[in-house]
Amino acid sequence: MATLQERSAAVMPPMALHALPFGITHAQGSYLYTDDGRKLLDFGSGIAVNNLGHNYxxxxxxxxxxxxxxxxxxxxxxxxxxxxxxxxxxxxxxxxxxxxxxxxxxxxxxxxxxxxxxxxxxxxxxxxxxxxxxxxxxxxxxxxxxxxxxxxxxxxxxxxxxxxxxxxxxxxxxxxxxxxxxxxxxxxxxxxxxxxxxxxxxxxxxxxxxxxxxxxxxxxxxxxxxxxxxxxxxxxxxxxxxxxxxxxxxxxxxxxxxxxxxxxxxxxxxxxxxxxxxxxxxxxxxxxxxxxxxxxxxxxxxxxxxxxxxxxxxxxLENGAIDNGRRMGEYFIGELKKLQEKYPCIGEVRGLGLMIGMELVYPDGSPNRELTNKIIALALERDLFLLACGCDKNVVRFIAPLTVKKEEIDTALGILYQAFEQAMDEA
Ligand SMILES: Cc1ncc(COP(=O)(O)O)c(C=O)c1O
Structure with a gap:
């Protein structure tokens, strides 16, 4: 049977920046499931829509x-x-x-x-x-x-x-x-x-x-x-x-x-x-x-x-999701700031709650779009879905569901450490 990708001729190309080599079959909680059998940790939340995770x-x-x-x-x-x-x-x-x-x-x-x-x-x-x-x-x-x-x-x-x-x-x-x-x-x-x-x-x-x-x-x-x-x-x-x-x-x-x-x-x-x-x-x-x-x-x-x-x-949202999102956001920002200490190409980590951005720059402070794309691609290889934003497209954005668990953030952090290590090795 033809894959969703192969049948995409009838669909206007998506506005997304990446042409992804798979389609999505279903989703649950913090995860997207692909038609080639992968389970992706979704820190895009349908572009800030699935605040309670998928299929709450x-x-x-x-x-x-x-x-x-x-x-x-x-x-x-x-x-x-x-x-x-x-x-x-x-x-x-x-x-x-x-x-x-x-x-x-x-x-x-x-x-x-x-x-x-x-x-x-x-x-x-x-x-x-x-x-x-x-x-x-x-x-x-x-x-x-x-x-x-x-x-x-x-x-x-x-x-x-x-x-x-x-x-x-x-x-x-x-x-x-x-x-x-x-x-x-x-x-x-x-x-x-x-x-x-x-x-x-x-x-x-x-x-x-x-x-x-x-x-x-x-x-x-x-x-x-x-x-x-x-x-x-x-x-x-x-x-x-x-x-x-x-x-x-x-x-x-x-x-x-x-x-x-x-x-x-x-x-x-x-x-x-x-x-x-x-x-x-x-x-x-x-x-x-x-x-x-x-x-x-x-x-x-x-x-x-x-x-x-x-x-x-x-x-x-009122029965705990917002509180969880606030707590998880503080934790995530704190951990991303530790990553920033290791990698000076991270110019700034900023955000409120679980609306978090990580701006990547060259040593002279100019926007590093190439590294942003690379980190997002390396994360995806490791089953973490992320998006970029910023006028120069040099900000990795983290939009985890507000229901996210600490272990899921830790998984994402582990993937980010590996992605930065690989990107620096290949630079
Ligand atoms: C701040 C803001 N306003 C408006 C819109 C447009 O919303 P929609 O795509 O549902 O029309 C967006 C979408 O990303 C947005 O982020």
Whole structure:
């Protein structure tokens, strides 16, 4: 019988960086099983989706139960229990005072969040950040600045989007102030308001609270707080794109909790239903109330099966998975820092919770993409699946499930030590 690889002619080439020589037959917990008989430790989690690991039993059961009750009736037309219950749950997680609109993908949620900000403020402009990734629709492509490949041939993008610098302090061209964030990351907004766009024409500042695709960059808390103050000063909506950071990834349910800064609007997706497609725009009630009927919508949002899975996912996250993820994240970062002591090509190990990046550099500090690819390939040879990120694709990213066991992290660490040893031998 032909393998999945041999039958791939009908499928658009995957966006992934690696052309993998195998297909996946099934998955369970922290592992992927391949059609050539391998069992891979999955530290990619379907790109930060399977936060509870694959096929988490209570989530699968909730989805099965809902399949028997109702698959679709359309949330544009009716209220139904699982959508309402999930909205109530998310509002509770925000501490009250918010409303929820459900879509299917991360891009749709970001798109909805930005549309809401424009609608509510009746202002045209948006400030996003260099290094950002927000999705693949035309507006999300317009808001994305991690890699020009994502924008190539799509120019003529959505207008009135301005890009600010995100404070990536490792390798910053600016002078550090006694270890603190350089002032340029603060003053840039005044420069922007003076030269480019009046602050009262800005509908939203759109920020990933930890930059994902851009390299797992954790911004200083005080800077995030400063952006919040700036938004309050000018009536600008602060949107957090929590598509990747949400649902326990950074050690709390949401990264805004980790930063101690509440957004006006939040987009979330990925981990929300542990693998079923669902996303949400969560906005302060007074903002959401401005969206009149017809101003936004979509046939497939709030799929009942996905909503049921999301409720079970949130239960499991609250019942220990987030705590485990936080503990395992601290342990993993500590151990990766030991690896860094041995290999100076590891420029920085950074992250929050189990959203961890390891930036690889040449001796002069420039990005080492080649070594990044090599380490990922050597790890895969040893049955550990990893992904890269970063604007220069020189960051190994570790997105283990929050349910990961210490022994699994130790296995991954053992593989990484071997991979670095081999890479150095062959250098
Ligand atoms: C921060 C962020 N926003 C938005 C998206 C887009 O999500 P989706 O691929 O579900 O449209 C992603 C996907 O990687 C993301 O990381």
């Amino acid at each position: 039993p209570t989530v699968v059961q909730a989805a099965k139960d809902q399949l028997d009750k109702m698959v679709h009736c359309c949330h544009n037309l009716f209220h139904y229990e699982v959508e309402t219950a999930l909205a109530e749950r998310l509002v509770g997680l925000m501490g009250g005072g918010y409303k929820v609109y459900f879509s299917n993908s991360g891009a749709e949620a970001v798109e909805g969040a930005v549309k809401l900000a424009k609608y509510a403020t009746e202002r045209p402009a948006v400030i996003a950040f260099k290094g950002s990734f927000h999705g693949r629709t035309m507006m999300c492509t317009s808001l994305t600045a991690s890699n020009s490949a994502y924008r190539k041939h799509y120019e003529g993008l959505v207008p009135s989007i301005y890009f600010a610098e995100y404070p990536k302090l490792f390798g910053t061209p600016y002078k550090m102030q006694d270890g603190a964030c350089p002032k340029e990351y603060y003053t840039q907004f005044d420069d922007m308001f003076k030269h480019l766009i009046d602050p009262y024409s800005v509908a939203a500042i759109l920020m990933e609270p930890v930059q994902g695709e851009g390299g797992y960059v954790v911004p200083p808390r005080e800077w995030v707080q400063y952006v919040r103050e700036l938004c309050d000063k000018y009536g600008i909506m602060l949107i957090f794109d929590e598509v990747q950071t949400g649902f326990g990834r950074t050690g709390n349910m949401f990264a805004w909790q980790t930063h101690g800064v509440k957004p006006d609007i939040m987009s979330c997706a990925k981990g929300i239903a542990n693998g079923l497609p669902l996303s949400a725009v969560v906005g302060k009630s007074e903002i959401m109330d401005k969206w009149v009927a017809g101003a936004h919508g979509g046939t497939f949002g709030a799929n009942p099966v996905s909503c049921a899975a999301a409720l079970a996912t949130i239960d499991a």
